Amino acid sequence: MLEAENLETGYGPMQILWGITIKAEKQSITTIIGPNGAGKTTILRAIMGMIQPWNGKITYDGDDVTMLPPHKKVERGLSMVLEGRHLFGGMTVKENLILGAYTKQARERLDDSLEIVYTLFPILKERSTQKAGTLSGGQQQMLAIARALMTRPKLIMLDEPSQGLAPIVVEQVMDTLKKLREELEITILLVEQNVLVSYHTADYTYIIENGQVVKEGEPSECIDIQEIRKAYLGV
Amino acid sequence: KQPAPTPTPESKPAPEATPSPEAKVPEKIVIGGTLSLSGKYANEGQMSLWGIQAALKWLNDVNGGIDIGGKKVKVEFKYYDDEAKKETVQSLYDRLITVDKVDVLLAPYSSGLTLAAAPIADKNGKVYMSHGGASDRIFEQGYTYVVQTLSPASKYQTGALDMVKAIDPTAKRVAFVYEDSEFSKAVFKGAKEYAEQLGFEVVFDKTYPRNPTDLTPLLSEMKAAEPDIILGGGHFADGQLLATQLAELKINAKLVSIIVAPALPKFYDALGVKAEGIVGPGQWEVGVKYSPEAAKAKGIEYFGPTQDEFMQYFKEVAGEDKTPSYHAAEAGAAILAIAKAIENAQSTDSDAIRNAFNNLHMITFFGEFKIDPTTGKQLGHEMVLFQWQGGKKVIIWPPEAATGEPYYPIPTWEEKEQGKMATK
Amino acid sequence: MKKYIQPLLPVLTLYIVLLGAGLSIPGLWQPIAFIMFYVVLGQALNMFLGMTGYVDFGYVAFLGLGAYGMALAFSLFTDDGLGSGIIVVGFLMAVIFSILLSMAVGAIALRLRGAYFAIATIGVSEGFKYLIEGARLWGGSEGIIISSQLRDSFGSEMANYLSTFASDILIFAIGILAAILTVYTLHTRAGYALMALREDEDAAKVMGVNVTKYKVMAFGMSAVFAGLIGASAWTLKLTYVFPEDVFNIIYTVEAIVIVMLGGAGTLAGPVVGGLIYGILRYYLATVLPGFQLLVVAPLLVLIVTVFPDGVVGYIKRKLKGSRFSKYVI
Amino acid sequence: MVFFEQLAGNLLYGIILGAVYGLATMGLSQIFGVLKIVNVGHGAFIMVGAYVAYWMFVLYSVNPILSIPVALVIGLALGLGIFYIVIRRLIGAPELASLLATFGIGIFIEEVAKFFWGPDHRGFSWNIGQVDFGITLIPNTKLLAFFSSVIIALILYMLFQRTRIGAAIRAVVEDREGAMVCGIDVSRIYAMSFGIGIAMTVIGGILLTLFIPVGINPYMGGEYTLKAFVIAVLGGLGSPWGAFIGGFIFGLLENGSYTILGLIPGVEPFSLTRFVAFSALLVILLVKPTGLMGGE
Amino acid sequence: MVLLKLEKVTKRFGGLVAVNEVSLEIKHGDSIGIVGPNGSGKTTLFNLISGVYMPDEGRIFLEDQDITELPAFKRAPLGIARSFQIPRPFRSATVRENVAVGAMFGAHGEKMSVDEAMSIADHYIDLVGLGDKRLELADKLTAVEKKLLELARALAMKPKLLLLDEVVAGMNPNDVDKIVSLIKKIKEEEKIAAVAMVEHVIPAVMKFAERVMVMNEGKKMVEGATMEVLKMKEVAEVYFGTSQTIGESGDARG
């Protein structure tokens, strides 16, 4: 579905990614994990076209999309939940959602999409006329995810969606993602610090360090769950 | 407060017609000044430049230059663009004096800029000729070397009053409606005093701020005052606006006299038939009767090109389709006055020139030149009154200068809408 | 001490070079005074704009009031036998006027943010202009001319000297003072408070920064310098004050342009910006009278597209981490 | 009685003037809203509009209303040209950098106009009668200016509030990156906003010329830049229809306060009307710090 | 001894009651965790304590001083410091300058000189592990580094009461562990009287807090010893979800 080959990029003169190759198979859930500052966000941004790749190639659905601007990718069914939410703070929740369905194909299915996200996050329906900027941190995160779903993606990239969400909501989100994958045949590429979530959700995992892939495989192959538990919970 | 008395070198004897042996005859004489070629006075600046160039054409090409010690010395004009900004003038005048070594300075346009560069001129002891600083106040500051060519602001609207008084004793009610600016206030202060002196009743005296967009509030109030004559104006844009809105609100009066704006041909172009009958004061107009013959009749020396010559040179420098406004004429006349003063002084020494100005009494195409020796203020020059008649400016006042009869009372706006012209 | 001197060095050197050139090369004094007006104007505005991030479009009101302060001193006290003390009184009045206005504006407008503040202050300067004209305050639209008072108080020669030399020296002094004060402030708590409130006012508050106090302080300081410039570069130098001239928003715009040309918030920025702007305008006006703006304008646009952070901002970035970085702040 | 009649007449003119002011400001507000650019060269584009109306009328006898499409085309071309040559490079630069750029652009346009057309104050006369409102006479040209302003403002309102493009523009204003991931072509929105903003301003120039068909000169815009700033803020920056409403208020204050101020002795009431209008700005901002229609 | 006392504090936004009559006492030595569903009012509570918002009702006391009406900048010198959930660094300043501002205007007193503030800043920058980014512009930091910066800035203020709003969110598990240990250590060493922590990363709360308050829909739901509260069924219902409870195995998601 999506393949980034040998991706290199950075900010200004500073190179961050040093030849990243990752793949997301159709209808799979792929996670990218790694320490802070490893370049995970940068990978997603480069794939989306929000920063120019210096080198390498991105293929999506069989086409070379390396140089396509973000909006063209959205039109082709690629969508992203940005780290830090990037909502339209002065607009209402509903307006944010409607803007999510900006492309032609998304607009045609607007009502259907609204229903999906409202079922997923009932609070958004309740608060549909509240300004997005005044939502609580977690509510904003929900809205960001919902807005990305509104684009009716074939492939959705999520940058730390669980950040700031109550556990109950994280769980719901993950369940929904799985459901969406089944029902709508969506491919999911997930950057997630919450390794436990990654572990339980992913089909395939990449571990990134210093802008390079250091390990990949099924979660059970590359994540030592006991280790994590120890580190995380001191058990 | 009384102005400080000026220590003019009045007591010195008038210079001889022959140069003293040690005075060297210069190679050329340079007059320098700044013009507002950009910015809010760009219109006046451009006109002035053309006027100056026309005057120089006569001075150098026809007259051969200035006669000093029997030798004809050519005159040059060195100018910079001051953009009508007060910060620039001092540095540019300083440059004119120290780098370009000019002999005499032509002041910038407008009273403010003239004041701004005055200290530089005064400090360097250069004669500083005002061709566009109309404010009377400039000459009350005690500067030694300022000299004025044009009539001061207080005289702009007195002609219209004189004329009405002479031809229509029944017209009593005068309204003033003018720009709230230094220049216009000076004009209408003078006019008001004069009107009261002549026995007019000032029924309305109000200003509008610079760059107005809509004068309705003011004009509808004025309409209620039922004036017989309306005197007003300020600069170009507001003058055009004033006339336009008088028309829109159908405010009729026996006479409408507007300062500055009607003097330019563009005034008529813009307003068309609405401009008919509108009167304006001018420092000068095409057709004024200042000729060598008239001078001879008065027993005053004539200097410079005739009006026709000036017009011809003007068209040579500005283009065939251009007619000089009074701004062009006053700048050109200023150059001629400087030239004459230098010739009389037989020297480029500032004190000698300044002194020569005191004794200079002449007529040019622009009119009489004679200054008040103490202040340098112009006394000899007379303003004229012109009227748009059938698409042409006709000088209607004073009678000595007039080229036509005043059309009085002017046609009403309703009549003008029917296409009536201010012609008999 | 060193940390104060190092960044001041380039600025002071420039000043000394300009001063020296002006004094020794004939015909250069007035052009340099002209350029200095822009340099110091930029410096004064930068004290507020650069430090707080607030843009004050009504900035010219302070220059105008300063100019009126000096002019009023002359028109009120010429006959009181103050001698040259009258200039001191004039400057005092200029300072008091600017401080009073800055406090009034500060109390009202500093609560506004961003462009709202910027443009509310246009209301102040334009409002003031039309109040003077409309209410016929201080001579109304006819303004105040002090040439004759200057002459009465000091005699012709001294008056000319004041207008053509002493007032320019004062501008130099104001500039140097502004530079020193800026450097000093930047290195004090106040400097950091200003930085914090410029970047994020709410976060600054939570960290204990009394944002109102520091904003008003910077505003007042910048206003005082503007008042001094108005009193010196306009009233003393040009000898008259017309409201339409001294409340003209173009000076605010020019000041912002100068600050941005050099780099906002940097010490040398306004100096360099003022130099570029002043020199461009002056020399092109002498070479291409009437057409200079056709060249100046595209040049300004070109400079800003090449150096969006300003020339000094650019240099500062290039020097970052090098041993010269201490000299450019 | 005369007092109230005059007041009513002045207010009537104030409304008409206000509509024209409003339209002449919408472009400024639009450009600020989307690109955070303070267009100090705003007045230059008004001037361009005025000249378009003038030349179309003088050379081809086209009445100014029919010049509006021409102005639209010229404005768009000018706006897009400037955007791609200059403004595009300044996106992401400090906000005030673009102020410097628009300052330069404004001067350049003025000087070019002066170079080609000279510094003269031009004007034209288009008489199509007037309506007698009893309290005052209003020329039909002014009524036309009023109605065109209102209609154009309504069209723009529809464009912004009701269309996808409008929503996209607002989204870009709120969060660039957020807009990108919604599939909005951000750079196109920037270009369009600038282009439309300039076109609106040029059209504003045409309508101003309908209101006052005289005094057209290269430097005429300066005055309107200032007023436009104030009006834009009055209405709430970035809200073009706020600007339109702000225009009304400004026009009403400017014209309406005259009659009342005229009662004060020893003053210049007309100059004071501007004092009132500018002070009103401060008062309104005190009550509502983000303008009438401004958001947070 | 009571450090901070909230008495029936209420904050409304229009019709929404974001914080509803919450009373709470934080004592010297406390390490308190605040949890609750999204939008339950945790951040708003912090905003009320730090003075970003003024309460509509109720009173706030700091060591017996009524600070209800005190503006934010006057609370900081009294010893209240906080981090922002969504980091708000001074973007164009360096990391060092950012932290130094905290030192200068926090509770060290007016006398703090710039140089002193810089060395204090360096100390805390090293402590949170941003040492090699000291001279970097804050804008260039990653999301997590910005959170660490928030922490360092708050610490540099020498608070008595430190309010941490989701500082470990988005951190890698190893780092979460490290940071929580660090905060504990700093609390001891720097003699911070009390720390209140809002987190959705429950392991961090479990590890850090001795006491937990659960908020729901603006109200205080329960308050008590950490493990006891987290195991409560009501809490699980509104917060963890029915399928999950905190088990001894620690396999909690979140």
Ligand SMILES: Nc1ncnc2c1ncn2[C@@H]1O[C@H](COP(=O)(O)OP(=O)(O)OP(=O)(O)O)[C@@H](O)[C@H]1O
């Ligand atoms: N706008 C930027 N300018 C300069 N450098 C940046 C910028 N954004 C990120 N970086 C740098 O790029 C590197 C990788 O950042 P990135 O955000 O991709 O990391 P990440 O793996 O997503 O980290 P985290 O887990 O903290 O989100 C970091 O060293 C960071 O400092």
Ligand SMILES: Nc1ncnc2c1ncn2[C@@H]1O[C@H](COP(=O)(O)OP(=O)(O)OP(=O)(O)O)[C@@H](O)[C@H]1O
């Ligand atoms: N400025 C505001 N205007 C209107 N509503 C607001 C404002 N700030 C917060 N709210 C609302 O108040 C409620 C509480 O918000 P708060 O940010 O305190 O929640 P929280 O407990 O911190 O949630 P989270 O865990 O998601 O960060 C939310 O419903 C939110 O939408």
Ligand SMILES: [Mg+2]
């Ligand atoms: Mg990241």
Ligand SMILES: [Mg+2]
């Ligand atoms: Mg929160």
